[in-house]
Amino acid sequence: MNPAVNKSEDTLNKYSFNIEGGNFNDAGTVSTRIKSILKQKGLPNDVVRKSAIVCYEAEINIVSYARKGTVNLTITAETVEIEVIDEGPGIPDIEQAMEQGYSTANQQIREMGFGAGMGLHNINSYSDKFDITSEVNKGTFLKMIINNPQSTKDL
Amino acid sequence: MDIGTIAKELNLKVISASDKMKNIVTGGYTGDLLSDVMANSHEGDIWITRQVHQNIVAIATLKEHAGIILVNSCEPAKNTLEKAIAEKVPILVSDLPVFELTGKIYNLLAAAK
Ligand SMILES: Nc1ncnc2c1ncn2[C@@H]1O[C@H](COP(=O)(O)OP(=O)(O)OP(=O)(O)O)[C@@H](O)[C@H]1O
Ligand SMILES: [Mg+2]
Numbered sequence: 001m002n003p004a005v006n007k008s009e010d011t012l013n014k015y016s017f018n019i020e021g022g023n024f025n026d027a028g029t030v031s032t033r034i035k036s037i038l039k040q041k042g043l044p045n046d047v048v049r050k051s052a053i054v055c056y057e058a059e060i061n062i063v064s065y066a067r068k069g070t071v072n073l074t075i076t077a078e079t080v081e082i083e084v085i086d087e088g089p090g091i092p093d094i095e096q097a098m099e100q101g102y103s104t105a106n107q108q109i110r111e112m113g114f115g116a117g118m119g120l121h122n123i124n125s126y127s128d129k130f131d132i133t134s135e136v137n138k139g140t141f142l143k144m145i146i147n148n149p150q151s152t153k154d155l
Numbered sequence: 156m157d158i159g160t161i162a163k164e165l166n167l168k169v170i171s172a173s174d175k176m177k178n179i180v181t182g183g184y185t186g187d188l189l190s191d192v193m194a195n196s197h198e199g200d201i202w203i204t205r206q207v208h209q210n211i212v213a214i215a216t217l218k219e220h221a222g223i224i225l226v227n228s229c230e231p232a233k234n235t236l237e238k239a240i241a242e243k244v245p246i247l248v249s250d251l252p253v254f255e256l257t258g259k260i261y262n263l264l265a266a267a268k
Contacts, residue, residue: 028216031213052217056217116188126194
């Protein structure tokens with residue numbers, strides 16, 4: 001068996017963060033925190049950059065649309081895994097929501113520069129693996145995986 | 156080229172992080188749609204925008220921009236300024252419209268290469 005794989009299983013690094021819906025004052029705090037953890041762990045710049053982008057978009061969507069949510073970060077030697085779970089209205093048509101330019105953002109959100117309908121599309125293109133499921137009136141679940149081609153040890 | 160040189164050449168008003176004028180500008184990005192800037196701008200860019208909401212500071216921090224320039228003499232919101240000072244993100248203000256300012260900065264950066 002590949003020793004790097006063993007190592008990754010031994011050194012699971014897990015973190016969890018809460019996000020409050022509607023609070024644009026703190027929007028981006030969780031992503032900034034996650035980025036600094038990944039940097040401090042010595043992960044490659046490209047992995048940090050992609051993780052920050054997908055995390056930010058998911059965080060802003062919770063602030064914009066949901067009541068509250070949680071971000072779970074798991075770092076292994078080979079991957080950064082970001083799970084984002086929220087309680088909120090859910091997404092009735094995921095395929096439509098994934099389309100570039102589709103947005104239900106209200107005027108207040110648009111005035112701040114959000115609501116271009118690009119967030120989910122960006123998450124999809126910057127993740128190596130992206131899963132999204134949603135239940136109307138319950139919430140939305142995202143899972144993004146960013147591969148670390150350099151297999152960072154000593155996390 | 157550092158951000159201080161751009162500020163001087165183009166008569167920009169520095170309103171936060173004046174101790175960061177040595178930040179090196181390696182490129183630029185112009186945009187008001189935050190998801191676009193998030194996805195397509197690069198580390199070391201100077202970001203030209205007319206958004207004044209505090210979310211611009213989080214984006215500039217996450218993307219490690221050299222700084223932010225607000226166009227058309229836009230003033231940042233009060234909490235934007237507070238956040239920029241705390242996070243040491245330089246915000247500068249230009250009285251030029253976005254097209255002209257972008258062109259001038261593009262030329263400055265191209266000439267410096
Ligand atoms: N967590 C969520 N809960 C409920 N609806 C969501 C959630 N995330 C996205 N949506 C819906 O999907 C649409 C598209 O989301 P996406 O992030 O792609 O674009 P946006 O947020 O509208 O604009 P941008 O991200 O470019 O600022 C949203 O307008 C919203 O209707
Ligand atoms: Mg979005």
